[in-house]
Amino acid sequence: MSTPTDAQRMEKIVSLCKRRGFIFQSSEIYGGLNGAWDYGPLGVELKRNLKNYWWRVMVHERDDVVGMDGAILTHPAVLKASGHVEGFSDPMVDCRTCKAHLRADQLVEKKGVKQCPNCGGKDLTEARQFNLMFETHVGASAEESSIAYLRPETAQSIFVQFKNILEMSRKKLPFGIAQIGKAFRNEINPRNFTFRSREFEQMELEYFCRPEQGMDLLEYWKEERLKFYENIGIASAKLHVLNVPDAERAFYSKGTYDIEYEFPFGRQELEGVAYRTDYDLSQHQKASGKSLEYFDEETREKFVPHVVEPSAGVDRTVLAMICEAYAEDEAPNDKGQMESRVVLRLHPRMAPIKCAIFPLLKNKEPLVAKAKEVVALLRPQMTVFYDETGAIGRRYRRQDEIGTPFGVTVDFETLGERDPALRDTVTLRDRDSMQQERVAIKDLAGRLVSRVV
Amino acid sequence: MSTPTDAQRMEKIVSLCKRRGFIFQSSEIYGGLNGAWDYGPLGVELKRNLKNYWWRVMVHERDDVVGMDGAILTHPAVLKASGHVEGFSDPMVDCRTCKAHLRADQLVEKKGVKQCPNCGGKDLTEARQFNLMFETHVGASAEESSIAYLRPETAQSIFVQFKNILEMSRKKLPFGIAQIGKAFRNEINPRNFTFRSREFEQMELEYFCRPEQGMDLLEYWKEERLKFYENIGIASAKLHVLNVPDAERAFYSKGTYDIEYEFPFGRQELEGVAYRTDYDLSQHQKASGKSLEYFDEETREKFVPHVVEPSAGVDRTVLAMICEAYAEDEAPNDKGQMESRVVLRLHPRMAPIKCAIFPLLKNKEPLVAKAKEVVALLRPQMTVFYDETGAIGRRYRRQDEIGTPFGVTVDFETLGERDPALRDTVTLRDRDSMQQERVAIKDLAGRLVSRVV
Numbered sequence: 071m072s073t074p075t076d077a078q079r080m081e082k083i084v085s086l087c088k089r090r091g092f093i094f095q096s097s098e099i100y101g102g103l104n105g106a107w108d109y110g111p112l113g114v115e116l117k118r119n120l121k122n123y124w125w126r127v128m129v130h131e132r133d134d135v136v137g138m139d140g141a142i143l144t145h146p147a148v149l150k151a152s153g154h155v156e157g158f159s160d161p162m163v164d165c166r167t168c169k170a171h172l173r174a175d176q177l178v179e180k181k182g183v184k185q186c187p188n189c190g191g192k193d194l195t196e197a198r199q200f201n202l203m204f205e206t207h208v209g210a211s212a213e214e215s216s217i218a219y220l221r222p223e224t225a226q227s228i229f230v231q232f233k234n235i236l237e238m239s240r241k242k243l244p245f246g247i248a249q250i251g252k253a254f255r256n257e258i259n260p261r262n263f264t265f266r267s268r269e270f271e272q273m274e275l276e277y278f279c280r281p282e283q284g285m286d287l288l289e290y291w292k293e294e295r296l297k298f299y300e301n302i303g304i305a306s307a308k309l310h311v312l313n314v315p316d317a318e319r320a321f322y323s324k325g326t327y328d329i330e331y332e333f334p335f336g337r338q339e340l341e342g343v344a345y346r347t348d349y350d351l352s353q354h355q356k357a358s359g360k361s362l363e364y365f366d367e368e369t370r371e372k373f374v375p376h377v378v379e380p381s382a383g384v385d386r387t388v389l390a391m392i393c394e395a396y397a398e399d400e401a402p403n404d405k406g407q408m409e410s411r412v413v414l415r416l417h418p419r420m421a422p423i424k425c426a427i428f429p430l431l432k433n434k435e436p437l438v439a440k441a442k443e444v445v446a447l448l449r450p451q452m453t454v455f456y457d458e459t460g461a462i463g464r465r466y467r468r469q470d471e472i473g474t475p476f477g478v479t480v481d482f483e484t485l486g487e488r489d490p491a492l493r494d495t496v497t498l499r500d501r502d503s504m505q506q507e508r509v510a511i512k513d514l515a516g517r518l519v520s521r522v523v
Numbered sequence: 524m525s526t527p528t529d530a531q532r533m534e535k536i537v538s539l540c541k542r543r544g545f546i547f548q549s550s551e552i553y554g555g556l557n558g559a560w561d562y563g564p565l566g567v568e569l570k571r572n573l574k575n576y577w578w579r580v581m582v583h584e585r586d587d588v589v590g591m592d593g594a595i596l597t598h599p600a601v602l603k604a605s606g607h608v609e610g611f612s613d614p615m616v617d618c619r620t621c622k623a624h625l626r627a628d629q630l631v632e633k634k635g636v637k638q639c640p641n642c643g644g645k646d647l648t649e650a651r652q653f654n655l656m657f658e659t660h661v662g663a664s665a666e667e668s669s670i671a672y673l674r675p676e677t678a679q680s681i682f683v684q685f686k687n688i689l690e691m692s693r694k695k696l697p698f699g700i701a702q703i704g705k706a707f708r709n710e711i712n713p714r715n716f717t718f719r720s721r722e723f724e725q726m727e728l729e730y731f732c733r734p735e736q737g738m739d740l741l742e743y744w745k746e747e748r749l750k751f752y753e754n755i756g757i758a759s760a761k762l763h764v765l766n767v768p769d770a771e772r773a774f775y776s777k778g779t780y781d782i783e784y785e786f787p788f789g790r791q792e793l794e795g796v797a798y799r800t801d802y803d804l805s806q807h808q809k810a811s812g813k814s815l816e817y818f819d820e821e822t823r824e825k826f827v828p829h830v831v832e833p834s835a836g837v838d839r840t841v842l843a844m845i846c847e848a849y850a851e852d853e854a855p856n857d858k859g860q861m862e863s864r865v866v867l868r869l870h871p872r873m874a875p876i877k878c879a880i881f882p883l884l885k886n887k888e889p890l891v892a893k894a895k896e897v898v899a900l901l902r903p904q905m906t907v908f909y910d911e912t913g914a915i916g917r918r919y920r921r922q923d924e925i926g927t928p929f930g931v932t933v934d935f936e937t938l939g940e941r942d943p944a945l946r947d948t949v950t951l952r953d954r955d956s957m958q959q960e961r962v963a964i965k966d967l968a969g970r971l972v973s974r975v976v
Contacts, residue, residue, distance in 0.1 A: 091589075091691035094684055097598030099811040103671060104662065106596045108684055111589035111692055111700075118578075125571075130906055133898075136544075136564035141722050142595075142705065143559045145550030162663055171663035204659045206673070208721065209557065210615055210624035210711050218556060220659070220673075231547055231561055238544035239564055240912075247564075252595060252705065258663050268661065269596050358552040445586075453583055459693075 076334040083334070083396050084263055086412065090472050092116065092392065093264060105260030105268030107385070112472055115422035115453065117271075117388050120302065121250050123419060124273045124382070127298060128248050135246040135275065136239050140227025142252055143208065143218045151357035152226050152350065154203060154219075162200040162258055167191030173258045202255045204268075220254035225379060228276045229350045233362055243364060243375060244287065246277035250384070262335045264385045271384035278375040280366070281348070285325060287378045288345040292327045295341055295380050299329070302387075303417030304394050308332045309340075322349035331390045340390055341382040348374040391420055395473060401504055404463040414473030415502055424452035424522040426469045430481040432458035441480040444496065444511060451515055452522050466499065475501045476518060483508075529787040536787070536849050537716055539865065543925050545569065545845065546717060558713030558721030560838070565925055568875035568906060570724075570841050573755065574703050576872060577726045577835070580751060581701050588699040588728065589692050593680025595705055596661065596671045604810035605679050605803060607656060607672075615653040615711055620644030626711045655708045657721075673707035678832060681729045682803045686815055696817060696828055697740065699730035703837070715788045717838045724837035731828040733819070734801070738778060740831045741798040745780045748794055748833050752782070755840075756870030757847050761785045762793075775802035784843045793843055794835040801827040844873055848926055854957060857916040867926030868955055877905035877975040879922045883934040885911035894933040897949065897964060904968055905975050919952065928954045929971060936961075 087093040091110030095102040109117055129137045149155050161174035165186035174197045177184040185192050204220040221227065228247045235247055250273045260267050279287050292311065300306055314326040326344040330337045351374045355362040363372045392414065401411040418424065427444050429437035438458065448454050455474065457465050466477055477499040486493025498509045498517070509517060540546040544563030548555040562570055582590045602608050614627035618639035627650045630637040638645050657673040674680065681700045688700055703726045713720050732740050745764065753759055767779040779797040783790045804827045808815040816825045845867065854864040871877065880897050882890035891911065901907050908927065910918050919930055930952040939946025951962045951970070962970060 088687070089691065091688060094687050096594040096596070096680070097601050097683060098687065099683055099807065099813045100598045100600035103594065103596060103598045106594035108594055108680060109592040110684065110688060111591060114590045114592040117592065131902065133909065137567045138564060139562040139567040139570065141549040141556065141559035141561055143549070143556060143707070143722050145553045145556045147553035148550050200663055204661075206657045206659045208657075208709065210653055210709075227549070227561060230550060230552055231563065234541070234547050234551065235544060235563060238542065254596070256661065256663075269594050354552065360552045449584060456586065 079396070080263070080334040080393075082412075083392060086396070086414075086471065087113070087263075087392065092472075105257055105266075107264050107267060107269075112422040113388070116391065116416070116420060117384060119420045119422070120387055120391070121271075121273065121384060123302065124298070125248070125250065127301075128246075128273075128275055132246075134241070134244065135248050135277075136235065136241070137248045138228060138231060138235065139249060139251060140221075140224065140231065142221055142254070143206075144221045144226065146217050146219060147357060148226050148230055148354075149203065149219050149222070151353045152229075153353070154222055154226075155201070158203060158222055159199040159201045160258055161197040163197050164195045165189065165191050166193040166195065171258055176259065200256075200258060202257065204254045204256050222255050223253050223381070224249045224251045224272045224274045225276060225350070225381065228274070229354050229362075232276075232278070232351060232354075233360065236364065243366065244277060244279035244283055246275050248273075248275045250274075262333070262338070264389050265333065265335070265338060267385060270386075272381060273384055274379065274381045277378045277380075278364070279378065281373070281376045284345045284347065284376045284378060288325045288327070288343065291378050291380045292329070292343045295329060295343060295382070299331075299340070299387075301417075302391060302420050303415075304331065304390055308394065310337060312339075320344070320346075322347050331386075331394075333390065333393055338386075340386050341380060343378070343380045346377050346379055348376050350377065351375060391416060401467070401470070402463070404461045411467055411470055413470040413501065416473035416475070418475040418522045421473045421475050421522070422453065423455045423469070423472065423474045424448075425476040425478060425518060426455045426457060426465070426474045427478045428456075428462060428465050428480065429458050430462060430479055436485050437480050437482075440484055444478055444480060444514065447511065448515055448518070451519050470501055473501070475522065477501070478514065484511075532849070533716070533787040533846075535865075536845060539849070539867075539924065540566070540716075540845065545925075558710055558719075560717050560720060560722075565875040566841070569844065569869070569873060570837060572873045572875070573840055573844070574724075574726065574837060576755065577751070578701070578703065580754075581699075581726075581728055585699075587694070587697065588701050588730075589688065589694070590701045591681060591684060591688065592702060592704060593674075593677065593684065595674055595707070596659075597674045597679065599670050599672060600810060601679050601683055601807075602656065602672050602675070604806045605682075606806070607675055607679075608654070611656060611675055612652040612654045613711055614650040616650050617648045618642065618644050619646040619648065624711055629712065653709075653711060655710065657707045657709050675708050676706050676834070677702045677704045677725045677727045678729060678803070678834065681727070682807050682815075685729075685731070685804060685807075686813065689817065696819070697730060697732035697736055699728050701726075701728045703727075715786070715791070717842050718786065718788070718791060720838060723839075725834060726837055727832065727834045730831045730833075731817070732831065734826070734829045737798045737800065737829045737831060741778045741780070741796065744831055744833045745782070745796045748782060748796060748835070752784075752793070752840075752843075754870075755844060755873050756868075757784065757843055761847065763790060765792075773797070773799075775800050784839075784847075786843065786846055791839075793839050794833060796831070796833045798829070798831050801829050803830065804828060844869060854920070854923070855916070857914045864920055864923055866923040866954065869926035869928070871928040871975045874926045874928050874975070875906065876908045876922070876925065876927045877901075878929040878931060878971060879908045879910060879918070879927045880931045881909075881915060881918050881933065882911050883915060883932055889938050890933050890935075893937055897931055897933060897967065900964065901968055901971070904972050923954055926954070928975065930954070931967065937964075 092113035094108045096106035097103045168189035170188045208218045310330045312328040329341040351362045395414040395416045400408045429441035479497045483492040497506045499506045545566035547561045549559035550556040621642035623641045661671045763783045765781040782794040804815045848867040848869045853861045882894035932950045936945040950959045
């Protein structure tokens, strides 16, 4: 259970996310659509940075992984073969008193009797299986055959295209296929802000291998993925690896690790790393009648490859980064008095804006002109933000709150009015230490690029 | 009408797209899902390059545009207010003879009688309106109120979040909100490969302004967008601007340009640039009861902003780039004889792989080691591909066909075995001219980066 302090902390984070344009409720002016979220100007940049970094590390920097991007609308045969049509469901009960729709495992038990957690009612329907997939109809006919599902995970489109990609990429085992994209689950009770939503984005790798490599690769990918989280600024002390016990794993999995993060609302899964054996490809081979076998030229064997899957949630990771980064400390205001400040200590590589640029005064044309020169200089290499409004301390504070790691101020020294030696230098301020140093404008890009890209 | 040669050209392009992993039919091993496509390893990179370049030009390089990323699942109230629930439909007829579902405007007229284009039948149903939106149910209850739509365009989520973004971004008019994301339309007859599909991706900018700025900004954005297409390698001679006549524009639009491209299957729209007046914001203001007005601090006026919308299709632009790039010419094989070759003359900035690296022989360890050094050197800056299999001419040909602009061969000169002055130099081959030149390995990155990023 989360403590009251944690709940308060979470409230502040949600409020900051809305106020500063990270995350808005979807369709908000119409009362919102439960379980769906929109990313605002800062949120979309944070999410892009995360996804681009994942793609760089998981695809571009590797010889053994290629990418793909499959459709969301999915043929029902795909999800019958994968087991989702039959088995992707939660047991659900309705409360006849308050009409709430509840997941059966969320009922409260008092004196051995199950009660509705909303109203305390005991008049509950029998549990029934509720399939979590969204269904729609494709084409102009209303026949059964026209059903399509919104994919509940990106993984299945990888399995279904395995043979096409194997043939065109000429890869040898072990090799992987990576995908980032949206998936949809009709959660009975979306909750914890963006953590459990009905529309979400996944970053999945299916890494195909020989059967005897599976257990080692499971370990390998668990370690790789832990490194990834550290590289985006999530402290390893807040990450936990759960070795999912036999009884709780999918029946086809020979081993699964859950990588969990200590959110303010509790320890929750960020990513699953699962050794799925040859279950998926075998199912699709059987159902489609198409061979999904691999021919090993060295051993002259033909077999269905096994697969290890690191599957991460984009929205969860964005939320974890924000929760991890959120801090309150003290900083001096323009009069030198200490005031409390909110700061997002995002990893510079992830921060939506890398550098803010301020002219000391907005009504001094040479300061403004010089500041705009600095903007033009840095912009080709990183996201920048120009701000001339308000006292300089307040401008810093606005950037601290959204995680901008660097602030550059153009002042009278920059113009060389006081000390010619300081001409064309600026103050560079570090968000976390709040230290300021004098840096030549021409050295700025070089100083910053390696830290933010 | 497309000529037989155009049809053949299109067939070759579709076949290349599948064979080399640009685009696959979705759910292909189960017979495919009509109107949905999967992007393979090369297609996903091409699409990423296009989207990233659009984002760079339209968001990052501008002071006056911010981005967002909204949910696909959309509250029905949003699409009632926008007019989609009522009016986003095509007239449709069924042929009672062959059971085909047809768009009314696709019927063939012979001697004044409408006939089915499939079977020639004349027994057709009356035309009825068929709404193009995909519908699904959200939550565990089957009530009417639980309907949600898959968004038919990304634009509406921008309008709905206008106020939130205005407040957090502190922008002054004119300013824009940009979005890239999927949208869905239940087309009666998907056709022309990925051109008209049921699931597609859009790149949309809503550029808000004062009413009197609308017509000028319409011209401005038309010109900006034409430049964009030239910058990604689409010849201006193949682009056409259609000034949509009054009678064919949406009733609320004061001016619309269609930017069309000469596809092998005919001249078709790539992008619409529309001056939509204050229609959308006014509709949402009325329907939601929330003020979507802007307060102009200089003039002290309060009003609903007008908007100019450049709306481009990702999939259509990817297809246009491939069609534009596809060429057949002649190249010498390894014996010096001329052979026909297929080459994708993609703009280097768009090419999925920027540089291919080949050791002359795969069984010469020093050549392989040096080639891998070059891979490691270039990889942090661009996508590279290492290939050691087959004759060198064949390896070039494989890269030509997927549009790789540069090829680097590591040969015995590189090892300094013949001429010490050539040690650590490689041949750099240009895809289009097929010219080769000798370049020092240390100069490679510098030579290539500015051309491919």
